[in-house]
Amino acid sequence: MVPREVSSLIGMQYCLLGTFFVVILNYGGTSMDGKTQVVEAIKKALPDVNQEDIESKIERPKDNKNGDYAFPTFFLAKIKHQAPQMIAADLVKEIDQSGFENVVVAGPYINFFLNKAQIAAGILSDIITDPENYGNANLGNGGNVPIDMSSPNIAKPMSMGHLRSTVIGNSLANILTKVNYNPIKINHLGDWGTQFGKLMAAYKMWGSEEEVKADPINTLQKYYVRFHQEDKENPALDDDARAWFRKLEDGDEEATYLWKWFRSESLKLFMKIYDLLGIDFDSYNGEAFYNDKMDEVVQMLEDKGLLQESKGAEIVDLEKYNLNPALIKKTDGATLYITRDLAAAIYRKRTYNFVQSLYVVGNEQQNHFKQLKAVLKEMGFDWSDDIHHIPFGLITQGGRKLSTREGRVILLENVLDDAINLARKQIAEKNPDLKNADEVAKQVGVGAVVFHDLKNERLNNFDFNLEEVVRFEGETGPYVQYANARAQSILRKAGNPDLTNVNMELGDADAWEVIKMLGQFGETVQRASREYEPSVIAKYSLQLAKGFNQYYAHTKILVDDDEKLARLALVTAVSDVLKSSLSLLGVQAPDEM
RNA sequence: GGAGCGCUAGCUCAGCUGGAUAGAGCAUUCGCCUUCUAAGCGAACGGUCGUGAGUUCGAACCUCACGCGCUUCACCA
The missing domain is CATH 1.10.730.10 (Isoleucyl-tRNA Synthetase; Domain 1)
Structure with missing residues (x-):
């Protein structure tokens, strides 16, 4: 049950990199931007109005005949007891126009036309002298931000849904880097769970090694779909699947062998797609990685007196958050999705000491993440507030949700090939x-x-x-x-x-x-x-x-x-x-x- | 029923913290390659911004109610 060798190596390497990630970057250009210039000019003409008010009112007209920036005077009408048109007309006389191409009154607005040639030269020169760093900003002070993304399920093909998580996560990582955060891309692989029991049961019944080797994911996928078709008729198959998963959990040799094999074959194919997309990860620690880290979490919950028994299961009550209770342990003692994610969240805090922790996961899981944050909060972890679920919309086909079980998937590979x-x-x-x-x-x-x-x-x-x-x-x-x-x-x-x-x-x-x-x-x-x-x-x-x-x-x-x-x-x-x-x-x- | 998200042109969507005649792309129709890549540019057509109240000088945007659609609501992940 030791997770992939690769993953832990990469994870460790990353930590080191993270520590040394102190870079001197050029933040922003050298020329004064147009808006500041407009604010300054108005401020001088309106000394008794505070700067934030001025700044917040300034807008960029949709139509460029109304200038590059505009200042509406409506909000001054009450203070000055005058019609906005009058105020604008008076105000424009007070404004120092020297730095502008033109400043004109248009009814209740004052429109500013920037000195185009000069500003243009400033912007172009900023870009050309340092194109790489143009647009950079320091919002993050180099803080670590793990991003949970992509996370395909082993033995299942990558679908369009995984593409969303992958490309959104990757893009966010790029964007955060540009504003000086240090993103850590984590591929939280779905490499554990009862579906492996089903897969093994199916493989033992109908599978062959040659067939799997020839086309691993599609073949495994085929077994999985067939399993779900047949277990509708024959519920005894489910018992078989449960037994196999039990074996896997108990470290049975054959089960473990099959698990490793399925996993590595799947990963090989995922890598082909990631290469095509030009995306890499800093960690491949998936669900299996947390197998040995959940006892501690359950113990912590126990120690803090948060765990309650309900209908034979162990739960954390979240009534005061207006949420359903979080199921930590099933009636049979097995842990659940949220238990694993609690372990993962704590592990990430310890390992990366993040300033934010992101989860690029579908919108339909938003309840789960609310619960996750609430439980962490109950545990006394203030950093629960730094966890952000980044949800995304559903991809449907013909208006229906895609379902692996029913074999209704859009294969990412095919789409890319087309x-x-x-x-x-x-x-x-x-x-x-x-x-x-x-x-x-x-x-x-x-x-x-x-x-x-x-x-x-x-x-x-x-x-x-x-x-x-x-x-x-x-x-x-x-x-x-x-x-x-x-x-x-x-x-x-x-x-x-x-x-x-x-x-x-x-x-x-x-x-x-x-x-x-x-x-x-x-x-x-x-x-x-x-x-x-x-x-x-x-x-x-x-x-x-x-x-x-x-x-x-x-x-x-x-x-x-x-x-x-x-x-x-x-x-x-x-x-x-x-x-x-x-x-x-x-x-x-x-x-x- | 609770929670969440959405409803803007025939279709897909923008519309930043409320501001000056509501914008793109696709589709349809019509123009533009005697030389910087036509995967492009231009024009026409096309909207009571889901409905109804309210707040405001001003509402697609804020508040409330309602309608419709999708997601989710303990032993899957």
Whole structure:
């Protein structure tokens, strides 16, 4: 019952890394951002209003004819006993306009137009001088954040549901790194439980070694489904399964051998998918890892007098949290899911001394995590508040929940293969001379699937539709990748000139629309980290790609004039930020496609 | 019944802490490759923001009630 060798090794290595993770990063740019400038100007004209009020009222107009920032004066009407229009008209006279291109009254609003060329140069220069660190912030002070993610079940194929947990967790890890947390990606494998009893029973009845070796997961899956079909007719099968699981728990040689074998075969196949996705983990400590750590937890509960007997089972009452009691031990003395998770939570606190602990697990388990936190709270662990369940919506097919038992699954492998093949076909059509076409097809195909999963709010359910997932046009991953590839293509044609010291002042409206978005990257990253929401980044990348495509369509970049190098700086900066955004999502950005 | 999430254009979804005529993509129709990648750009069409009250100078957003959908509610994970 010793968990995988690999896992403990990697876990240990990590701890060391975590301890030494002190890095000096460049946080944010050097130029003053537009909003601060607006706040300063208003503050001087309104000395008796406090700064927070001003800051909170300032907004970014949807329509750019209303300026880059706007200040509504409604809230001053009561204080000044004047109509907002009057206040705005008076106020604008008091404002020092020297740092702006224009400051105008529009009814009850004061609209600020920034000095575009100057701000543009500041933003572009910030990006180009240090593209890697552009948008970084120090929100986390290097604190450890274990992320429980992916967590597929051994002997079952990875489904679209696991993809969600995997890519959301991975993206959150990337985002948290950018705001200076130290994420620890934990693959909490489903490598223990009564399903192994069923699997062993099924294998002994109908299985063969050759068959399993040829196609491990699908074969095991087949046994599992068949077991569930037949035990409806023949309930005695369940007793057989229970007996096998008992054997496993008691360390029976054959059972243990089969367990290890199933586990390692499964893991091999999972690794292929993780490689394709470009995702790795810091720990593979799954459920089995906590087998020997639950007694202590039960003892602690006992010592603190939290354990009660109810209907023959051991529970922790959570009445005062308005929750159902947490079942710690079954009538037969066996532990349950929550017991294991309690052990895991405590282990993680001890091992990583986390500042936050995240669980990227489906929305349908939210009750479980509420209970988990409540029990830890009852145990006197204040750090229970640092545990956050990051739920995500259900994937359905034809409106129905996917069910492994009923064999209704969407195999992730198939989806990825379909996407890659389609990408390969498109390349053959649109860019037949591309050298590393197979590699790019992988990047584009996988990118489409991953991006599709991250583009909408986590909690939205979605009904699986292959055509939609592997779509390459419109609001998709390939759309963003394509914008970057176009940018790279221009830079190649221009001979990749050194741009570090060129004049980057661009004042035209088309360029400004793009540059303004570039300037919003940092706040976007912070919002994504605050809300644990990768879709914020995905949406941003789409918007930036769209802005760039528009610029590209309307502005000829490679013409020899005074602003050519400035335009190339813009193209470089766009590519840098698009790459950063995609990388935060875990999506590759090929230079050609 | 308790708890949670959702309801915005034909479909899929944005809409940041309430703010100026509610925005994209897909689909449909129509334009744009004599050279920076058309996986693109542009235009048209399309919405009583589930319903009803309330708070507010102002509500898709906040409060309450109701309707519909999904998830979950002790011996699975």
